Amino acid sequence: MVRQMVGDSVNLAYTGGDPGGGLGTGVASIREAIDRAWSEAGVAILVDLGGAETNSEMAVEMLDADRRGRVVVCNAPIVEGAVMAATEASGGSPLETVRRTAEELSPQ
Amino acid sequence: MKDHAATEQATDRAELINAVGLHARPSVKLTQLAKTFDCRIEIALSADGPWVDAKSPVKVMRVKAPRGAVLHVRTSGNGARAAVDALMALVRSGFGDAMDQPADVRHG
Numbered sequence: 001m002v003r004q005m006v007g008d009s010v011n012l013a014y015t016g017g018d019p020g021g022g023l024g025t026g027v028a029s030i031r032e033a034i035d036r037a038w039s040e041a042g043v044a045i046l047v048d049l050g051g052a053e054t055n056s057e058m059a060v061e062m063l064d065a066d067r068r069g070r071v072v073v074c075n076a077p078i079v080e081g082a083v084m085a086a087t088e089a090s091g092g093s094p095l096e097t098v099r100r101t102a103e104e105l106s107p108q
Numbered sequence: 109m110k111d112h113a114a115t116e117q118a119t120d121r122a123e124l125i126n127a128v129g130l131h132a133r134p135s136v137k138l139t140q141l142a143k144t145f146d147c148r149i150e151i152a153l154s155a156d157g158p159w160v161d162a163k164s165p166v167k168v169m170r171v172k173a174p175r176g177a178v179l180h181v182r183t184s185g186n187g188a189r190a191a192v193d194a195l196m197a198l199v200r201s202g203f204g205d206a207m208d209q210p211a212d213v214r215h216g
Contacts, residue, residue: 047196083132087140090140090143091143091144091163101164101165105166
């Protein structure tokens with residue numbers, strides 16, 4: 001959906017499922033997704049329910065110190081947030097602006 | 109003789125002719141185009157406003173302009189005229205979306 005709406009100018013990666021193939025997420029696969037989506041501007045992560053957020057935070061904690069500060073987990077709905085974040089990022093906005101745009105969708 | 113240069117300003121309006129109006133995908137296209145210009149760009153459904161920042165994907169989508177609505181654009185700053193012309197061209201092209209022929213169009 002992001003590719004169709006926003007285009008190819010923004011790096012994009014997704015991951016889902018726990019290491020055993022069940023529902024959930026895995027810290028290692030989130031780290032790989034961060035690597036795939038990486039650019040010097042950083043990475044904005046969108047998550048759905050509960051465990052995805054804590055696992056994402058753990059994955060961010062495990063990054064090298066110089067990259068850790070350039071990865072944020074957005075408090076925004078995953079579909080709408082991803083489209084808004086990618087739209088903002090496609091215009092070259094810094095990570096903090098990208099996060100703010102995604103989070104504009106959340107109830108204040 | 110003026111003692112300061114007047115800020116370049118421009119304004120125009122166009123009807124939304126694409127089938128879905130200013131829906132999600134057209135909003136993203138409009139925002140992405142707006143972001144390529146330095147000047148301040150605002151849109152509204154009436155010349156009296158309320159005016160919203162055309163570079164904010166969240167705000168543009170919240171305008172919820174339907175097909176047939178007239179989109180007003182006003183700009184100020186560097187490239188104001190070019191920005192209005194580019195945005196109006198996008199609107200008049202129907203955002204590259206499908207355009208259903210209005211039911212009341214008669215041929216001949």
